Amino acid sequence: MTAIVKHRLFWPAVVLVLLLVSNVFFAPRFFTITLQDGHLYGSLIDVLRSATPLALVALGMTMVIATGGIDLSVGSVMAISGAVACLFIGDLSNQGSVGGVLLAVGLALVLALVAGLWNGVLVSVIGIQPIIATLILMVAGRGIAQLLTGGQIINVSSPPFRVIGAGYALAIPVSVIIVAVVVAAAVLLIRRSALGVLVEAVGASPTASRLAGIRARGLTIGAYVFAAVCAGIAGLIFSSNVASADSNAAGNLIELDAILAVVIGGTALTGGRFSIAGSVLGAVLISALDITTYTIGVPAETTLLFKAVVVVILCLSQSAAFRAAVFRRRRTPAVTPAAEVPA
C-alpha cells in the first residue's frame, strides 16, 4: 500500500480520478460508454481522443527535456505538418486515393524530421541555448505554415485522411491507436535498451557522459528529431480531426501544455530522469481538465482560473514537503517514520 502511495504518479492519478468523478454530478452519464454507429461513444472516449495530439507532443518533449533541453517549436511543427498534408491532398485529382494520402503523410513527416534536425543541429553542434534555438523555429515555423496556406484555412474532403484523426478501427479511435503504438514503440526502444540510460546520462551531465564515451551530440539531435516527428504526427491528427489545416490555431501554445504534462509526469526540467508513462498521464489529465470545464459548465471567463487552481492543487499534492507539513499538523508528530529520500 505504501509503495503505491509513494509512487510518483500516485498523486496525479488521484487528481485525474477526482476530476473524472466530479463530472458525474453534472452529467450522470459521464462514465457511460455506448456503441454508436459501430464505434465507442462516450465522454471517456472524448478525453482520450482529445488527449492524443498533446500526448504525442509531450512524449517528444519528454525526451528533449531528458537531455536537459526544451523544444518550443513543437506547435509550429504541428502547423507545418498539417498545412503541408492538407495542401498536398487538396491538389490531388482524387482526394480519396489512399496512395496520395500516404504520400502527403510521408511528406509532412519528412518535413517535421527536417525541422527536428534543424533544432538538434542548432542546439548540439552550434551550441545555442535550447530555449533560444527552438524559439527561432517556433516563430519562423508558424510563419512558414501561414505562408504555405496563404493565411487561409485549407479544407480537404478526403475520407482516407479523415481516418487518422476522426476514424475508428475495431470501434476504437484510430488516433488513440496511433498514440498507443508510438508510445509502446518508444518505451520498447528507449527503456528496453541502453538508450534511455544514455539519454539520462547526457541530461544529467553532458561533460561527464562525453568523457565516459557517450556520443552526446548524436543523442541530443536524435531527441529533437524524435520530438519533431511526434509533433508532426500530432499535427496530422489535429488537422485530420476537423478535415482542415488552420495554421493560426494548430498547436497554438501546445508547447506549454506539453511542458506541463511532462512536469506533472515527474520528469525534472533540469534533465536526467524522465518518465514516459508520467507524461502520457499528464496529457490525459490536461485533456480531462478541459473536458471537465465544458461538462460542469465553468463560465468561459473563469475557465483559466479554474484550470490554474487544479494545477496548483496538483503541484502541491506532488510536493513531499507540502504533504509532510499538512500531515504533521493533522497527526501527532514523531509517529511518522523518517521520510525516505525520494529516489
Place this chain on the structure above:
Amino acid sequence: MLKKWSAAVLAGALAVGALAGCGGGDDAGSGDSGGGGGKITMGFSQVGAESGWRTANTKSIQESAATAGIDLKFSDAQGKQENQIKAIRSFIAQRVDVIAFSPVVESGWDTVLKEAKDANIPVILTDRSVDSQDKTLYKSFIGSDFVLEGKKAGEWLVKEYEGKPEPVNIVELQGSPGAAPANDRKAGFAEVIKADPKFKVIASQTGQFTRTDGKEVMEAFLKAHQDIDVLYAHNDDMGLGAIEAIEAAGKKPGTDIKIITVDAVKDGMTALAAGKINYIVECSPLLGPQLMDLAKKVKAGETVEQRVVTEETTFTQEQAKAALPDRKY
C-alpha cells in the same frame, strides 16, 4: 561561438532593415505626386492576413479603391501595433489625403491620432474601433455592429419557434473570451431571446473561434445534455466543428439540432446550402465601396456619421444556394 553568431544575426537584421528602408523610400517618392493633384490618396494600414475573412477585406478595399479612382497606399501591420503606428506616421509624412486603418488593438492610439489631426489629415477606422476618449481624433468608424448580429440571430430563432410553447434548449459556442465580437454577439442574442422564457441557454462555453475547439466543446455538450434543440455559434468555423461532433453522435445537424452561426464565409455557406446549418447572419468584410464613399465625402469637407454600419444581410438555406456560386471568400 555565441558572440559570433549574435553578431551575424545582428548584421542580417541590419541588412533587412536597410532593405525595408529602401522600400519605404520608394513609397515616399511616388507619394509626393499623389497628394497635389485632384486624385485622392488614401493610406490604409491593415491588421494582417490572419483569416479568409481578412483577406477578403483587403481585396475589397484594394479593388474598390481602383474602381473609385483613389490612389491607395496599402500597408500590412502583420498583427503588430508598432508596425501600424509606423505606417500611420509614414502616411502623415507623405501627406496623404485620408488615413484609414483597422486597429490591431483598442488602446494606445491617442498620440499618433493626435499627430494626424495636427497635420489636418482625416482618419477613418474600419472594422474595429479604438477606445480613445476624444472622439474628434477620427472622423468615422465603419464596421459591423456585432450586437446587431446577435440580435438578428435571436430574431430568427424567435420566429422559427413562434407558436410552439415547448421549451427550447440552446447551447452557445462563444468566441475568444474578451473579444468584442464574442461579447457583443452574446449580448445581442441574449437580449432578444429573454423576451420569451421558453428559450433557455443551457450551456455556453468558449470555442475560441476555431473548428477544433468548437468540435471538442460540442462533444462535451452532447454528452452532458441529452436534449439540445438549438446551437448558436459566434462564427462559422466553430459551427462547422460542432457539425462534426453532432454527426459523430448519430444526430442530424440542421434537423435534430438547429444551427445558427455568424460570418457567412464560403465554408459556412456551403454547409448552409447543404442543410447542415439553418441560418447565418452575415458579417461582411466587403466594406471597400462604403469606405471609398466615406473617404470622398471627408475629402470634400462634408460631415459624415461618426458610426457607419457595414451593409450586411442574413442567409437562409434557400438564399445560400442562390448566393453560393458568387461567394468570394
